[in-house]
Amino acid sequence: MARFLSKRRFVYSLACLGTFSLLLSGYALLYRTRPASEGEEAGHPFSLLVEREVRGTPSRLLHQLRDKIGRLPNSNLIVSSRANTTTAISQPSRSTPDNLQVGLPETLKERFPHFMIVGFGKSGTRALYNALRLHPQLAGPQKEERFFSLKYGKGLSKYLSSFPPRPRGGYLIEKSPDYILRPKVPARITAAAELAGRKPEDLKFIVITRNPIDRAMSEYLEWNIQRRKFNSPKLPPFDEMVLKDGVLHTEQPFINASCYEYHIASWLKTFSQNQMCYVNGDAYVEHPFQQVHMLELCMGLEPFFSEENFVFDKKKGFYCFKSGSDTQCMGGAKGRPHPQISDDVSTHLVEYFHQCNSHLAQHTGFEIGY
Numbered sequence: 334m335a336r337f338l339s340k341r342r343f344v345y346s347l348a349c350l351g352t353f354s355l356l357l358s359g360y361a362l363l364y365r366t367r368p369a370s371e372g373e374e375a376g377h378p379f380s381l382l383v384e385r386e387v388r389g390t391p392s393r394l395l396h397q398l399r400d401k402i403g404r405l406p407n408s409n410l411i412v413s414s415r416a417n418t419t420t421a422i423s424q425p426s427r428s429t430p431d432n433l434q435v436g437l438p439e440t441l442k443e444r445f446p447h448f449m450i451v452g453f454g455k456s457g458t459r460a461l462y463n464a465l466r467l468h469p470q471l472a473g474p475q476k477e478e479r480f481f482s483l484k485y486g487k488g489l490s491k492y493l494s495s496f497p498p499r500p501r502g503g504y505l506i507e508k509s510p511d512y513i514l515r516p517k518v519p520a521r522i523t524a525a526a527e528l529a530g531r532k533p534e535d536l537k538f539i540v541i542t543r544n545p546i547d548r549a550m551s552e553y554l555e556w557n558i559q560r561r562k563f564n565s566p567k568l569p570p571f572d573e574m575v576l577k578d579g580v581l582h583t584e585q586p587f588i589n590a591s592c593y594e595y596h597i598a599s600w601l602k603t604f605s606q607n608q609m610c611y612v613n614g615d616a617y618v619e620h621p622f623q624q625v626h627m628l629e630l631c632m633g634l635e636p637f638f639s640e641e642n643f644v645f646d647k648k649k650g651f652y653c654f655k656s657g658s659d660t661q662c663m664g665g666a667k668g669r670p671h672p673q674i675s676d677d678v679s680t681h682l683v684e685y686f687h688q689c690n691s692h693l694a695q696h697t698g699f700e701i702g703y
């Protein structure tokens with residue numbers, strides 16, 4: 334009897350061990366196959382908009398991480414804490430499905446965009462996108478997708494499902510103003526286009542720039558607004574964050590993102606110059622029709638826009654977009670007043686951005702003018 338019992342115990346232990354190792358290898362497999370990079374590029378201030386709550390992180394770690402906000406451009410962790418709830422950005426999920434899947438249905442493949450506005454945030458990307466979508470040959474989702482930068486782990490089919498049907502004889506477009514800042518995005522777009530049965534070299538990318546100092550300030554202001562929403566303390570003044578002891582802090586993400594040539598050059602390692610359409614955001618504010626008309630040519634669209642589609646709103650100080658009886662103006666989050674920056678900071682920034690952009694025209698033929 335005792336021998337029988339110990340034999341049973343032995344078999345039982347073996348079964349437990351087997352189950353345990355099976356569970357362990359399943360877990361390891363799950364971890365290995367989940368998209369390693371999901372959320373890793375979520376540190377951009379705009380990613381504040383795609384938060385998920387993470388509880389139970391040791392508070393010491395949270396404090397350390399919170400201290401780094403504004404200093405870690407690619408941090409994907411804590412951005413704020415609210416009443417005992419800590420908020421993190423795009424934490425990878427263990428149950429995330431494959432980010433790209435083979436065997437996409439044809440109906441979804443057709444939803445892969447032909448055009449993407451890939452940057453630069455705070456340069457007028459929304460105003461440009463909203464105007465472009467008035468063109469009868471273009472359609473695209475209302476909101477920013479940010480699939481290739483922030484939501485890669487959610488699956489290609491989810492991304493494609495967010496697109497409306499392609500207009501007859503037309504094209505699909507999306508705008509995600511952080512794509513150009515993320516070095517992994519071009520390879521991801523290439524892989525996804527191929528899975529959708531499209532040639533990556535047929536895609537076109539629209540890049541809008543703006544006076545780099547104004548763009549940096551606009552992003553800094555946006556950061557503060559987002560921080561207020563999440564009860565995070567205000568950032569130090571712009572000047573203090575940018576210039577310390579006479580040294581320019583070019584690694585500040587809002588300064589780095591205004592060094593256009595650096596990011597465009599990185600994009601051009603994967604895509605060719607004839608896939609790019611450039612827009613001068615300051616010229617777009619002043620003469621939107623001219624810029625949009627040039628874009629129609631670059632994008633190969635039938636000419637549709639005329640001066641009549643752009644109506645100046647004296648109160649806002651910006652153009653609104655008119656289509657039929659509808660007139661659409663940007664909301665209050667666009668066109669905020671900017672505070673003055675000191676002469677010292679301004680001099681340093683002008684010099685730095687001049688260096689950044691001096692080769693741009695040479696490389697791209699795009700004369701940015703700063």
Ligand SMILES: Nc1ncnc2c1ncn2[C@@H]1O[C@H](COP(=O)(O)OS(=O)(=O)O)[C@@H](OP(=O)(O)O)[C@H]1O
Pocket residue numbers: 453454455456457458459460461510550551617618651652653662663666667668669
């Ligand atoms: N027509 C029109 N109406 C209102 N605003 C306009 C327009 N054209 C360009 N802009 C400028 O767009 C700036 C915001 O840029 P983005 O839309 O790229 O911002 S975002 O990245 O999507 O948050 C916004 O920047 P701020 O002035 O700093 O608010 C505007 O200057």
